[in-house]
Amino acid sequence: TPLSDNGHQVRLVGTHLDRDIIDSIKQTGIHPNLGLRVPEGTTAYQLEEAEEAFADAELVMSGVNSFGVRWAGDRLAELLRPGMHVISLAKGMESDDEGNLTILPRVLAGQIPAELREQLTFSAIAGPSIAGEVAVRRHTSVVFTGEDSSVIEMWRGLFATSAYHVWTNTDFVGVEVCAATKNCYAFGAGFMSGVLDAMGEAAGDRYVNYNYGAALFGQASIEMIDFMRLLGGEPTTPIGLPGIGDCFVTSMGGRNVKCGRLVGSGLTFSEARDQMPGVTLEGAAAIKVIGGALGPLTERGLITPAQFPLLRHLYEVVGLDQGVDVPWDSFFGSNGSGVL
Numbered sequence: 053t054p055l056s057d058n059g060h061q062v063r064l065v066g067t068h069l070d071r072d073i074i075d076s077i078k079q080t081g082i083h084p085n086l087g088l089r090v091p092e093g094t095t096a097y098q099l100e101e102a103e104e105a106f107a108d109a110e111l112v113m114s115g116v117n118s119f120g121v122r123w124a125g126d127r128l129a130e131l132l133r134p135g136m137h138v139i140s141l142a143k144g145m146e147s148d149d150e151g152n153l154t155i156l157p158r159v160l161a162g163q164i165p166a167e168l169r170e171q172l173t174f175s176a177i178a179g180p181s182i183a184g185e186v187a188v189r190r191h192t193s194v195v196f197t198g199e200d201s202s203v204i205e206m207w208r209g210l211f212a213t214s215a216y217h218v219w220t221n222t223d224f225v226g227v228e229v230c231a232a233t234k235n236c237y238a239f240g241a242g243f244m245s246g247v248l249d250a251m252g253e254a255a256g257d258r259y260v261n262y263n264y265g266a267a268l269f270g271q272a273s274i275e276m277i278d279f280m281r282l283l284g285g286e287p288t289t290p291i292g293l294p295g296i297g298d299c300f301v302t303s304m305g306g307r308n309v310k311c312g313r314l315v316g317s318g319l320t321f322s323e324a325r326d327q328m329p330g331v332t333l334e335g336a337a338a339i340k341v342i343g344g345a346l347g348p349l350t351e352r353g354l355i356t357p358a359q360f361p362l363l364r365h366l367y368e369v370v371g372l373d374q375g376v377d378v379p380w381d382s383f384f385g386s387n388g389s390g391v392l
């Protein structure tokens with residue numbers, strides 16, 4: 053929407069999983085998931101028509117989610133040309149057996165042969181932005197990130213409108229780690245409602261569980277800053293849009309929070325998952341990857357057993373199918389602000 057509002061032509065290429073969406077846009081102009089008409093100047097293409105869509109295109113935006121990043125990289129390897137700029141949306145990280153974590157734009161770039169890759173740039177969009185709200189031009193404030201400030205400034209110039217407000221940040225690792233980890237913590241945000249669901253009528257209608265949610269949210273902010281120290285981001289990056297702001301919007305609802313709510317009400321993660329067949333749960337997947345890396349990182353002495361108590365518990369719940377038993381007393385360090 054912001055690109056179209058600025059007068060650019062947009063070519064929307066679906067994956068093999070998006071055939072119905074692309075058919076709908078081609079036939080009616082309506083994006084069926086959002087129930088909205090795509091903006092003027094947008095043309096939809098099926099995957100087989102990707103070469104036509106990429107012909108004379110200068111800029112590429114990848115909206116493939118975290119499950120398809122390597123797949124997207126393989127497709128782009130065939131379609132990109134030297135001098136093109138790529139910006140991606142997927143939120144998550146990959147881990148190896150030793151717990152080394154990699155941000156997804158680097159995974160995407162890694163699928164492109166080195167000779168071509170060196171003639172491209174890779175950037176990403178982060179920060180609180182619900183697709184449908186952007187589409188109806190609600191005020192949205194985001195962060196564009198990448199290593200090269202002139203490239204992300206170029207992207208900002210293309211996107212920024214009176215409703216879509218863009219900041220730029222060259223802390224690529226820090227911003228992307230925030231984007232990935234907030235999805236983990238937002239799963240936990242579902243617990244506060246789930247616990248009330250389990251209480252049934254005994255919960256009454258006078259008090260809700262905001263204290264519970266606020267404590268999880270506060271601990272999430274401490275752990276995001278700890279991730280900056282671990283992975284090489286700036287300690288201030290989680291403040292504002294990339295971490296806290298995005299964690300807020302993601303915690304307010306969506307598929308991931310719904311699953312967290314079911315788990316908070318007493319179901320195991322596997323049982324909750326079974327109640328949501330076919331639903332993409334990027335946050336739960338991120339907990340398995342990032343939470344799963346904490347064990348090897350602790351064994352290697354890169355973090356202490358006292359660090360990341362909330363994400364460790366989320367991993368017990370999602371990765372090991374254990375019940376919710378929030379380790380409150382291990383939160384907030386010695387002073388309520390995470391100082392150990």
Ligand SMILES: NC(=O)c1ccc[n+]([C@@H]2O[C@H](COP(=O)([O-])OP(=O)(O)OC[C@H]3O[C@@H](n4cnc5c(N)ncnc54)[C@H](O)[C@@H]3O)[C@@H](O)[C@H]2O)c1
Nearest residue numbers: 067069115116117118119120123141142143181182183332
């Ligand atoms: N929707 C939002 O409001 C929003 C906001 C900020 C960031 N994001 C991020 O942007 C990305 C896209 O968001 P979305 O809501 O469109 O997600 P989505 O789950 O609807 O999927 C987006 C795309 O990924 C493709 N995809 C999924 N699994 C795939 C696979 N295994 N192989 C190949 N392609 C696959 C789908 O075909 C689709 O084109 C996500 O990583 C999300 O976290 C979304």
